[in-house]
Amino acid sequence: MKVLVGLIKSLLAFVVLFVLLGCSNPVIGIYTLESKKMQGRIEFNQSGYWSLDVSQGLWNKHSDGKWIEKGNEIIIKSILRIDTINVLEEYDSSLIGVRFMTFDFEGLPYDSKLSIDNSEFLNTVGGELQLSISKFKEVKFISYDYIRKVTDTITVKHRMVDSNLITIKRLNTFRYLDYLFYDFNKLKKSGKRIYFPKDSIMPKLVFVKSSSSGAIKARTK
Amino acid sequence: MNMIKSGANKNGKVLSSGKIDRMTNQVAKLQTQNENLNKVASEVIALDNSKQMYDVKEGAGGTSDNAGKLSYDNQTGNVVINIFNNSTNKFATFAHEAKHAFQFETGKVSLLWSGGGASALADFTDEIEAYQRGQLFGANTGVNIDEGWVKGRGQNMQSGPIDVNTPTNNPLVPGETYGQAILNATMMYRSRGRHPHEVIKQ
Numbered sequence: 033m034k035v036l037v038g039l040i041k042s043l044l045a046f047v048v049l050f051v052l053l054g055c056s057n058p059v060i061g062i063y064t065l066e067s068k069k070m071q072g073r074i075e076f077n078q079s080g081y082w083s084l085d086v087s088q089g090l091w092n093k094h095s096d097g098k099w100i101e102k103g104n105e106i107i108i109k110s111i112l113r114i115d116t117i118n119v120l121e122e123y124d125s126s127l128i129g130v131r132f133m134t135f136d137f138e139g140l141p142y143d144s145k146l147s148i149d150n151s152e153f154l155n156t157v158g159g160e161l162q163l164s165i166s167k168f169k170e171v172k173f174i175s176y177d178y179i180r181k182v183t184d185t186i187t188v189k190h191r192m193v194d195s196n197l198i199t200i201k202r203l204n205t206f207r208y209l210d211y212l213f214y215d216f217n218k219l220k221k222s223g224k225r226i227y228f229p230k231d232s233i234m235p236k237l238v239f240v241k242s243s244s245s246g247a248i249k250a251r252t253k
Numbered sequence: 254m255n256m257i258k259s260g261a262n263k264n265g266k267v268l269s270s271g272k273i274d275r276m277t278n279q280v281a282k283l284q285t286q287n288e289n290l291n292k293v294a295s296e297v298i299a300l301d302n303s304k305q306m307y308d309v310k311e312g313a314g315g316t317s318d319n320a321g322k323l324s325y326d327n328q329t330g331n332v333v334i335n336i337f338n339n340s341t342n343k344f345a346t347f348a349h350e351a352k353h354a355f356q357f358e359t360g361k362v363s364l365l366w367s368g369g370g371a372s373a374l375a376d377f378t379d380e381i382e383a384y385q386r387g388q389l390f391g392a393n394t395g396v397n398i399d400e401g402w403v404k405g406r407g408q409n410m411q412s413g414p415i416d417v418n419t420p421t422n423n424p425l426v427p428g429e430t431y432g433q434a435i436l437n438a439t440m441m442y443r444s445r446g447r448h449p450h451e452v453i454k455q
Contacts, residue, residue: 068318069406088319089380090353090362090371091408140441143425154425176423206438207450209372210365235407 059101063226063239074226074239082108084212086237093234095212106219106226114213117173117202119188121195129164130196134173136204144200147172147185173200289389293348296355305454306331307354309347315339318406321346323353323371325364325452332357332364345392352386353379360417363435363451372451374431376413377403417453 065072065086072086076099083096097110116137124131134142134155141159145152148163148171155161173186188198205211212233220227228237261267268276300307308331315321315337322335334354340346353371356362356379363374371379377400384398396402400412417432426434432453439449 067407068316071314071316071319087322087370088406088408089349089383090323090375091380091410092365092370094369138445138447140445140447143423145425176425206373209450210369233409235409237407 059099059106059221059226061241062243064242066225066238066240070237072237072239073242076106086234092210093212094210095214097214101221104221106221108214108217108219110212110214112203112208112211112213113215114203114205117186117200119186120199120201122197122199123194124197127162127196129162129166130168130198132161132163132171133197133199134159134161134175135199135201136207137201138204138207140204142200142202142204143176145174145176147174171198173202175202286389289386293351293386293389297351300351300354300358303358303454305358307334308332309334309336311336311338311343313338321350323350323357323362323364324368325366326368327366327448342387342390342392345387345390348390349383349387349392352383356382358454360432360454361414363417363453365451366449373435374415374417374453376411376415377408378412378414380408380410 059076060078061076063074070086070088072084074082074084076082080098080100081096082099084094086093095110097108099106099108132146132155134144136142144155144159146155146161148168153161153163171188173188186200188200224241226239228234228239230236260273306329308326310333312335316339320337320340324333324335326333332354334347334350336343336346336350353362357364361374362379363372364370365372380403381398381400384393384403388394388396388398415431417430419431421429421431421434423429423434435451435453442449
């Protein structure tokens with residue numbers, strides 16, 4: 033009888049171990065794209081960052097950011113957001129009127145049109161516009177990405193009565209034509225495979241795990 | 254050609270209208286192929302005569318269906334035709350990428366400064382031309398290469414055609430072309446001590 037119980041216990045322990053090993057398939061690692069037509073790789077590293085590269089002929093795409101795993105889903109978010117914008121209001125006693133400055137995050141002037149209380153002004157060379165007004169109710173910042181012809185409008189309310197220097201900074205998508213912007217997108221995980229759903233830019237992609245470590249291992253003889 | 258004109262074979266036997274049609278089609282096909290090969294020759298000569306240096310490199314990587322790449326080498330300033338080892342028809346892969354090189358030469362394609370490949374000017378018409386060029390050398394035989402077919406390979410590009418002379422329609426810079434916009438951006442980046450995002454043939 034004792035032998036039988038022992039055998040059953042061993043069997044149970046083996047089954048538990050097998051199930052645990054079978055289920056534990058950590059997402060961390062490098063995955064390569066399963067495709068004859070395209071090349072690609074996605075990497076999830078231990079510190080919670082991921083990166084993606086996909087290419088096919090003239091077409092190249094890249095993204096990177098933070099990831100978390102929830103059940104059989106991986107939720108990804110890009111570092112960059114297409115609508116990232118910062119508005120800074122300051123007071124400059126040397127100014128008569130209001131000065132608007134439009135830059136990208138690298139400090140380069142940004143082509144834009146400012147609609148201030150329904151009057152339209154183009155910013156001047158160097159992303160600057162100075163108007164001899166003492167205050168305004170609202171400014172609409174209209175930027176043009178000439179490559180994708182996307183127009184967006186950001187409304188800035190004039191909150192501080194005593195501010196006269198308005199700096200508007202935003203992401204210059206011209207610098208990121210090949211970047212994919214993800215915002216809490218869900219990927220499916222099944223075994224060693226990760227499934228990217230089809231969207232307006234990307235086709236459905238399937239990646240298979242090729243390495244459990246993000247580190248490049250030196251080959252030894 | 255003479256047989257078609259006379260309507261008889263070399264023994265004087267009259268050819269059927271079906272046979273004449275088939276031969277006429279064959280001749281037309283060969284003439285088109287000949288024209289295309291002449292085009293290839295003239296494009297290679299244009300690349301050879303260009304002040305832009307074009308280089309060819311073979312290396313690891315790629316897949317059987319994605320076996321080449323055109324890139325910019327920011328260390329040398331050369332445009333590189335990369336042929337990957339996984340190519341099953343290196344001649345066709347070279348023909349495809351050389352077409353992209355000619356597109357760069359003629360302002361139809363811009364390249365990322367970082368070496369990542371093509372950028373703002375790339376569109377379906379560029380890729381269709383390149384696949385058709387590869388087809389001339391035995392790749393994707395019998396396939397009707399069009400936008401739908403290229404899309405089916407996973408690429409989602411702008412329809413085009415877009416080249417350096419295409420207006421950007423940016424209301425802030427009336428009359429501006431893509432070429433000017435890229436050069437203006439390049440000048441701005443350089444003036445701030447930064448490398449450009451992409452390069453075009455100058």
